[in-house]
Amino acid sequence: MNRVMASTRTFNFFPALYLGLSVTAVLATTPVDAENSDILARGAKSWSENCARCHEMRDPMEFRDDLWRPIVTHMRVRAGLTGLQQREILAFLQSANNRMPEPRGNVTDSGVPTRSTAATDLSGAEIYQQTCVACHGQDGTGAVPGAPDLTAADGPLAQDDGILLRHITEGFKTPGSPMAMPPKGGNPALGGADIQRVLGYLREKFGAASQ
Amino acid sequence: MKRSSRKPFAVFAASIAAVALSHDVFADATYDTLKSQVDNLQNQLREVKDQLKAQEKRVNDADVYELRKRIEQVSAQSEEWKNADSVVHLAGYGDVSYTDGDNQNGAVSAVRFNPIFHYQYRDLIMLEAELELELEENGATANNLEYLTVDLFVNDNLALIAGKSLSPLGQFRQNFHPSWINKLPTAPPGFGHDQAAPVSETGLQARGGLPLGGNSRFINYALYAGNGPILEIVGDEIEAIEAEGRTSNDDDEAVFGGRVGIIALPQLELGLSGATGKVAGEDEPNATRSYRVFGADFAYHWRTLRLRGEYIEQKVGSEVASAAPAAAKWQAWYAQASYRFAPTNWEGAVRYGDYDSPHDSSDQKQWAVGVNYLFSANAMAKLAYNFNNAANGSAADDDGFQLQFAYGF
Structure with a gap:
């Protein structure tokens, strides 16, 4: 009797499973544009929100682009991410490996190009919301482990513009932090003027002058 | 008196002769130094010209073409591993x-020791496997397949x-x-x-x-x-x-x-x-x-x-x-x-x-x-x-x- 009931249950289960899969399968897979700054920003946000739920944040530049592929696929299975989240996180991590090209033209003592061009028409606040907020948080105090407190009097903003511009542009690992900020926060679409604008916003919003 | 009046003249003449002699000696030394320097410069100039000629000989249009082709090949190769259909990854x-x-x-x-193997084909399939190798009390090694899935x-x-x-x-x-x-x-x-x-x-x-x-x-x-x-x-x-x-x-x-x-x-x-x-x-x-x-x-x-x-x-x-x-x-x-x-x-x-x-x-x-x-x-x-x-x-x-x-x- 038990055997019969179990068989019936099994018979009912698989059609239900098949129906569920069929309904789900109609949802199309959406490709992502790895150059799109919105996608990179969403990838950074998903990465910061989901990876830390289980383990310490790994450095976005820890692995080569080809190695990030199976790693992120594996994490999709483990964390139950959507395929879109997987591709956006992968796009962000791979963009983090893109180093800044050699500066052209005159440079300051700190190595920052003196003449820079804007690659976007976004304001500093918009760039912050798009690219930086995932890790640094709305209040600038850091949303993920290792992100420094931008509002601290002796925090990063206590340093000169030249140093900060270089750190933002080339990426930087805060001493003691388990991970590094990728170049341009992982958004290679940003130009030099963009970075200067976002630094201006940081100083205005979180710097000592705003307090 | 006569003798004494001739003595200054003799001294003057001797001085003139000495100066003339020393001038000649100095002029010879300067000449030799300058000549040596000019020779060295000429040699160096010759070496530079030879190097330039050698470089000109080495770099020509064909070389530039070859170099460009090589760069393209290397660039393409660098993309191979990045965009390969099948990738292998070891974690654990x-x-x-x-x-x-x-x-x-x-x-x-x-x-x-828990090695984890990932084999991925495009974004379609992944094989994941984790082994657990553990040392036992008696020194033997226990092994266990923690998981193996085809996704x-x-x-x-x-x-x-x-x-x-x-x-x-x-x-x-x-x-x-x-x-x-x-x-x-x-x-x-x-x-x-x-x-x-x-x-x-x-x-x-x-x-x-x-x-x-x-x-x-x-x-x-x-x-x-x-x-x-x-x-x-x-x-x-x-x-x-x-x-x-x-x-x-x-x-x-x-x-x-x-x-x-x-x-x-x-x-x-x-x-x-x-x-x-x-x-x-x-x-x-x-x-x-x-x-x-x-x-x-x-x-x-x-x-x-x-x-x-x-x-x-x-x-x-x-x-x-x-x-x-x-x-x-x-x-x-x-x-x-x-x-x-x-x-x-x-x-x-x-x-x-x-x-x-x-x-x-x-x-x-x-x-x-x-x-x-x-x-x-x-x-x-x-x-x-x-x-x-x-x-x-x-x-x-x-x-x-x-x-x-x-x-x-």
Whole structure:
């Protein structure tokens, strides 16, 4: 009797499973544009929100682009991410490996190009919301482990513009932090003027002058 | 007088002669020096011209063309590994532990190596496999296939997974147990092998995520059908539920279950798990009885603070045809907090756990307090002390400390 009931249950289960899969399968897979700054920003946000739920944040530049592929696929299975989240996180991590090209033209003592061009028409606040907020948080105090407190009097903003511009542009690992900020926060679409604008916003919003 | 008037003249003439002579000598020395310098310069100029000629000879249009072609080839090769259809990746973790307790000798008590292999074909299929190689007390090496699954990614919201997988019930066994992730050297009471939490399952799973508006809020799910566990029956009691994936199904009864998690806030995940089916003892496959699992879990992180908790229970019903006819229940729960004192690499961890089984001798309550040092995000040293409360005289009642080095790769 038990055997019969179990068989019936099994018979009912698989059609239900098949129906569920069929309904789900109609949802199309959406490709992502790895150059799109919105996608990179969403990838950074998903990465910061989901990876830390289980383990310490790994450095976005820890692995080569080809190695990030199976790693992120594996994490999709483990964390139950959507395929879109997987591709956006992968796009962000791979963009983090893109180093800044050699500066052209005159440079300051700190190595920052003196003449820079804007690659976007976004304001500093918009760039912050798009690219930086995932890790640094709305209040600038850091949303993920290792992100420094931008509002601290002796925090990063206590340093000169030249140093900060270089750190933002080339990426930087805060001493003691388990991970590094990728170049341009992982958004290679940003130009030099963009970075200067976002630094201006940081100083205005979180710097000592705003307090 | 005459003689004296001639003397100045003689002196003057002699001076003139001396000056003339010295001038000639000086002029010769200067000439020689200048001539030597000019010769050297000419030689150097000749060498520079030769070098320029050599360079001109080396670099011509054909060379530039070849160089460009070579750069294109190298660029294309550099993209090969990046865009290859099939990729292979080795991950995993390992740890070494030292344990010392009230009634046991201090010893290196665990040496483990868990390589994980990933083989991915495009974004369509991934094969995942984890081995566990563990040194035993007698020096031999135990090996175990922790999991092996073939994952087929049907679409953005669904992956079909076949094989032996970590149990999707709860969070600890499937996500938190690797030593480089676990903030304490030990598993919570009841979350080890053959205790309250199922460890693994062999069967078919449907896993994925569904967005809940925006990218930060979503549901993850894992639904499965598997061979299910078996009961270890000793005398007239059920000793344990062996809830580990097997390739046999002697009772011909499947187990169905799953977990649904909701990420309502970006830093918070809440999950509910359940399973149902039939189980039987290994030597009495026809004496099947009901099998139920229920679990609830949460995980929260804010900056360097992590809070985790989980409850799990497994129940089997009574079965008169069995040598162990009585129903039985295993349950366990834990709550854990860890905090890293940024910007230092030091971290504190504390956990309370409670495990109840049908056998009082196995029950355990435990406070675990630990200090960790994170060498990096994937390597840490853990020192923890366990305050245990269990049956008097049992090993589970021994207080003790563990020192563990764990590395994930």
